[in-house]
Amino acid sequence: MNTSDQGRAQDPPAASSGSWTDRADDGSGEWQIGHSLVGQFLARSPIGMAVMDTDLRYVWIxxxxxxxxxxxxxxxMGKRLSDVLPRLDAAAIESVMREVLETGxxxxxxxxxxxxxxxxxREHAYSTSFFRLADDTGVVRGVGYMVLDVTDRWRARERLALLSRVGAWTARTLDVFRLAEGLAEVCVPDLADLITVDLLDSVLQGEPLDRALSGGQRLRRVAVRSADGDAPEGIAAAGRPVQYPPDSPGARCLAGGTPHREALSRQGCEGWIAADALLGPAAADLGPCALLLVPVRTHGRVVGMTTLLRRAPxxxxxxxxxLVADEIVGRAALGVENARQYTKERNTALALQRFLLPRRIAAHATVEVATRYLPSGGGVGGDFFDVIPLSGARVALVIGDVVGHGINAAASMGRLRTAVRTLADLDLPPEEILAHLDDLMLGLIAEDSPEERGQAPSELGATCLYAVYDPVARTCVMARAGHPPPAVVGPDRSVFLPxxxxxxxxxLGGLPFESAEIELAEGSLLALYTDGLFEVRGxxxxxGLERLRAALADPDRPVEDMCGEVQSTLEVEGRDDDVALLIARIHGLGADRVASWDIASDPAAVSGARAVAGRCLEAWGLxxxxxxxxxxxSELVTNAIRYASGPIRLRLIRESVLTCEVFDTSTVSPRLQHARTLDEGGRGLFLVAQLSRRWGTRYTADGKVIWVEQEIL
Structure with missing residues (x-):
């Protein structure tokens, strides 16, 4: 081809010869288009057209x-695309043209x-179609292309994609910080080079929106993202407080509640960043930029602001x-409001949960205890723990997990824990405790039936582990209801699950519970936990259990440190289920703190029982x-001799309190009575109740124990 001739728009490279007439001379009735008309058609077409030779050089446009x-x-003319339009990806475009030349x-x-x-x-988008050109003999002469500017279509598509992505983020999480991070990720770099998201602290805490912003309130930065990876020096980091100066664009945007945009010079942009952060100098090489401020509105109230910034060029x-930024932030604001409501409900449930859990664990001479409760990322659950002092220096260790999340689960947990404490005061064996709790749960399920509530029932149920440690015998009796067994760590650092x-x-109802007894060496550890500690999705x-064993393998550390080690090793933060953890180091009571005597079933033996008890207290310094x-x-032994038969045993235990126990073979429980003035009996247990801190009865395999506790003076 002659490039000098074909460079003229009115002289295209391919056209029919002849003139334009109304009808063809052969009588066919068809139009005949001449060379000049085709030239005008190609030259004046609103679609950009060009012809490139086989070396991909322009010969006509x-x-x-x-x-x-x-x-x-x-x-x-005579040049390649990369020579005339270097800011396009010429290599990729020419690669397409070569493929068209080779394949046709x-x-x-x-x-x-x-x-x-x-x-x-301004960046533009182009849609181009390429096709091969050949002469009448079939020799390939070049490639032609037609191009349209589709920038509006491209930008509209990109904006719809942005809206779709931010919608997916709002549906994915109910955490305000993650939501803000998602908004920043969506907008950078497609919409801006830098973005910051600032919200009121009350929104983050789930508090009610009681007043509108006036522009001067302090906000909290919840997200910051830059296309370069790091925000410019001077921009406040996430988590820092931010307060915009009066009459600044940020303050006006917050007060007015309308978006604001402006172009800033290099000095103006640096000043904006310095004013934004109030932390010192801004980056010296920032250059001019464009600023877009969009208020975050929920229920007609401004609760924060999103700042978008573009840098030159x-x-x-x-x-x-x-408009797009306002729509994106508006959709994100719906997620922020949902997150605020969720945070409010979660905080309420968490406050209820923590109120219903033990506020402090009472100190015990025979058990060192540390506990953790960690709510899940999805909400508060019904996990609980408790440490309950029992008679005879024994201690009950309890842990459980109520099905569900939220306030209902926390309330059910509170009812269950109260029942556990009430039943523990009766000194029942662990398997009987669980049987009574099973009956309680069946009653709660019946109360929650759809017929009573007029709606679908909520899920109810729970698991529980109840363990009783006896420091005198150094044994632990345990029973569980669908709960994982505890981890036991021996002084030799061995870890096993009994x-x-x-x-x-x-x-479930109708199924029995059984208990088992294990012996524990001095200084052993018991780790009770809920399944959220080791069960992770996928x-x-x-x-998880192996990692738990590894975290417990050093029992010499303080139990508080052990709890922290388990928490960090198993990475329990933000899990789908909440976690309760109780670690106890147990100690036995030595022979110098326990004394026992067999008493004959004879009224004459009462004086002897008084005497040995008195000598024991003198030896203990009491x-x-x-x-x-x-x-x-005297009163307890006399009652045992009068109302029971068989052997009688007296035992004194010195711990944080002084305990006096009388064992007999009778299964009849004594009853406190209020004797009338002329009655000769019935005052014994009343006297016991008045002289002791507390008293009670517990049953054994051979009979019962009447016990009383006194504060050590």
């Missing part, structure tokens, strides 16, 4: 392409983006960008308590 690219026709298959609607001389400050924000009878979860539970203790021993 029309007027539309000249305007579209902003490069004169004379400057294009057209490439239709190939889209690419870039800047041209016609509009160097990127074009500034136009009206369409403002083989306990499984037992059904509470609320992970084998055995992996001489001031001898008189009262002798009265209690």
């Amino acid at each position: 029309n007027d539309a392409l000249e305007r579209l690219g902003g490069v004169a026709r004379e400057e294009r 298959c057209p490439a239709v609607d190939v889209e690419y983006h870039g800047r041209t001389s016609a509009d160097p400050d 990127r074009e500034g924000f136009d009206e369409d960008d403002l 083989d306990l009878p499984p037992g059904p979860p509470l609320g 992970q084998d539970p055995d992996v 001489g001031d308590m001898v008189f009262t203790t002798e009265l209690l021993v």
Whole structure:
């Protein structure tokens, strides 16, 4: 081809010869289009057209392409695309043209983006179709293409994609910080080079929105993101407080509740950043930028602000960008409001949960205890623990997990824990405690039936582990209802899970519970936990149990440190289920703190029982308590001799309190009576109740124990 001839728009490279007539001379009735008409058609087409030779050099372009690219026709002829439009991805475009030349298959609607001389400050999108050109003999002469500016279509598609992505983020999380981070990730770099999201602290805490912003309130930065990875020096980091100066664009945006955009010089942009952070100098090499401020509104109230910034040479924000940003932030604001409501409900449930859990664990001479309660990322659950002092220096260790999340689960947990405490005061064996709790849960389920409530029932049920440690015998009796067994750590650092009878979860009914007894060496550890500690979605539970064993393998550390080690090793923060953890180091009571005597079933033996008890207290340095203790021993031993048969045993235990126990073979429980003035009996237990801190009865395999406790003076 002759490039000098075919460079003229009115002289296209392929056209039919002849003139334009109304009808063909052969009488066919068809139109005949002459060479000049085809030339005008190609040259004046609103679609940009060009012909490239086999070396991909321009040999012809029309007027539309000249305007579209902003490069004169004379400057294009004989040159390649990369020579005349270097700000386009010429290598990729020429690769498509070579493929079309080699295969002959057209490439239709190939889209690419870039800047041209016609509009160097704004990125455009182009849709181009390429096709091979050959002469009448079939010799390939080059490739032609037609190009359209589809920037509006491209930008509309990108904006819809942004809206779709931010909608997906709002539906994915109810955490305000994650929501803000998602908004920042969606907008950078597609909509802005830098974004910050600032919200009121009350929103983050789930508090009610009681007043509108006036522009001067302090906000909290919840997200900041830059296309460069790091925000410029001076921009406040996430978590820091932010307060915009009066009459600044930020303060006006917050007060007015309407979006604001403006172009800033280098000095103006640096000043904005310095004012934004109030932390010192801004980056010196920032350059000019464009600023877009969008208030975050919920229920007509401004609760924060999103700041978007573009750096040169990127074009500034136009009206369409403002509308899109306002729509994106508006959709995110719906998620923020949902998150605020969720946070409010979660905080309420968490406050209820923590109120219903033990506020402090009472100190015990035989058990060192540390506990943790960690709410899940999805909400508060019904996990609980408790440490309950029992008679005879024994201690009950309890842990459980009520099904569900939220306020209902926390309330059910409170009812269950109260029942556990009440039943523990009766000194029942662990398996009987669980049986009574099972009956309680069945009653709660019946109360929650759809017939009573007029709606679908909520899920109810629970698991529980109840363990009683006896420091005198150094044994632990345990029973469980659908709960994982505890981990036991021996002084030799061995970690094992005792083989306990499984037992059904509470609320099934009709199935029995069984207990098992294990011996514990001095200084052993017991770790009670809920399944949220080791069960992670997508992970084998055995992996979690092995990590638990590894975290417990050093029992010499303080129990508080052990709890922290388990928490960090198993990475329990933010899990789908809440976690309760109780770690106890147990100690036995030595022979110097326990004394026992067999008493003959003879009234004459009462005086002897008083005497040995008195001598024991003198040896323990408790001489001031001898008189009262002798009265209690006399009454308890006398009742055992009078109403029971068989052997009788007296035992004194010195711990944080002084305990006096009388064992007999009778299963009849004594009853406190209020004797009338003329009655000769019935005052014994009343006297016991008046002289002791507390008293009670517990049953054994051979009979019962009557016990009383006194404060050590």
